[in-house]
Amino acid sequence: MAEQLDVSAGRTCVELFAGGGGLAMAVERAGFRPLLFNEIDRRACETLAHKAEAYEVGGERPPIPGPGERPPLLMGDIRKVDFDYLKGHVDVLAGGPPCQPFSLGGIAKGDEDDRNGFPHMFRAVREMEPKAVICENVRGLLRPSFKPYFDYIKRELSLPFEQRKDGSTWRDHDEVLRHLLETNAVDPHERYDVMHFPVNAADYGVPQIRNRVFIVAFRCDLRINRKRFRQLVKPRFSEASLHEHMIDGSYWARHPEVPREVRGRVMARIPQQPLLRSDAERLLPWRTLRDAIKGIDGQEPLPPVERLDRKEHNLGGFTDHIGWPDARIYPGHTPNELDRPAKTVKAGVHGVPGGESVLLLDDGTHRYMTVRETARVMTFPDDWALAGPRGEKMRQLGNAVPVLLGQVFASAVATVLEEAERPR
Incomplete structure (x- = not known):
């Protein structure tokens, strides 16, 4: 895991596209105090509201919370949020902009898709001027067909204050950005050093095969040690x-x-x-689905599921540990095996293909994974309560960042920020 560091209680963060809270939890565990969450999905907002004060977008501006105070949750469309009031207050801006434009499971329209959340992330960077930015997204961003646009995303994050003109294409804007980066004519306070990392969550202690990409940026005036950061986020499993x-x-x-x-x-x-x-x-061994069910990092073992029905019952005191009937396996829809990391947890808005939510048991039978088992595969703590019916809970988990994976990157950010700001 990334080296842990005691960071100042004054370190702060903002989480956009917060979803069910995976990346937000990871950044907070790394020592950053949340100043704001933003999310549009109603059920995800209900999940987050148990630890945040809820405000509707378009209503009153939320206060900046002090240490020990509940952070505000702005519920609604990010396009209607003004972040200027947070300028100079934010160490880390984190979020997973909607990935459907780039996902292999979606229609893959990329920049043309109005669900592309990156432009809104970049506006937030301009208005807050954070010291660091952490973005997580699907590996589909690295597909050859998207490479020109992915390179543009990184250049746009490098120079977020150089805004795209109305009516211009992203390719026109990219030419402007290329020229500015080549001439090195931008104030370091308005320029970011951008890195990206293709990752498999299993290589970071998550009991799941989950291929993603992290984009991390640091404000250039901070003079972050890039080599040190890359060392801290190297796989350990x-x-x-x-x-x-x-x-x-x-x-x-x-x-x-x-x-x-x-x-x-x-x-x-x-x-x-x-x-x-x-x-x-x-390296350490990959963790398996059997490891997750038995408990990792001090968790108690989950009790076996002995009945399959849709009634609300919680085995052994664990919430959402409910056996769900009617699981099927067939060619192309094969179950998870206990002695491997789980398959990628998917949101499954239109049904989950491939058997990702089905589990093969030692006796040769199979069943659906419980929500609690799925949450463990995403390395969510057992006391994190997800809102909504089963389908909504599974969707929040499928859209989330595994907590342990996010924590590696957030802890590395905390370390290099602390080291860069020490008196020389």
Whole structure:
């Protein structure tokens, strides 16, 4: 994991496109005090409202909270929010702009799609002038067909104060940005140093295969150590190490309940001579779905699901741990396996393809994953309450940033900001 650092209680953050709160939780865990959340989805707002004071967009301007005070939640369209009042108060601006324009699962219209949230993120940067920006999005942004626009996104974040003129195309604006970056004629206070990182959440301790891209930017006048930041966000977990732990028996020692025949099937599928590294280079093993259900980082094991119905009951005192009937598997719709990281949790607004929400049990039967199991796969804490019916809760989780993944990047931001601002 990224190195942890005690940051000043005065460090602050703002979270846009906050959704169910995954990235917001990660940034707060890294030591940043939230000044504002913004979200438009009604159910996600209900989830966030248990820790924030709710205000309607277009109503009164929320106050800037002091230490120990509940942050405000602006509920509504980001296009109607004025962020000028936060200028000079924000260390980190974080958010996951809507990804449907770039998702492989969507219509992939990119810049032409009016759901593209990046222009609104950049306006917030201009109005707040944060020290750092953290954006998370789908890996589809890196597809060859989107590469020119992705490069433009990074240049636009580099020079957020150079606004696109009305009526001009993004390509016209990109030419202006290219020229300014080449001539280096912009005040460092109005220019950002931008980096991007393709990631698989499993490589950061999340029990899920989830390929995403992080875009991180620092205001140039801060002179952040780029090499140091890249070192802090390097992956610390690997599939090869998981295989090594299975071969040497340490994985199975953590799970003595696994039947011998199940263990045999798993071992028959993995390389029996994985690439071994020196102790100094050895990574931690990927965490599996079985690890998540049993509990990671001090969590209590989830009790087994013994009945499948749609009635509200919470097993062992865990909320949202409810067996859901009618799961199916068939070619192209295969279930999650316990001894692998889970498949990517998807929002599934129009139904989840591929079996991502189905779980294969040791006895050969299968069922839908509970909301609580899915939340664990997203590394949400067990006491985080999601609002709405099951489908809405699963959608919030599918749209979220895994908390542990976001925390690695937010903690690294905290570290390099603290180091850059120490007296020299």
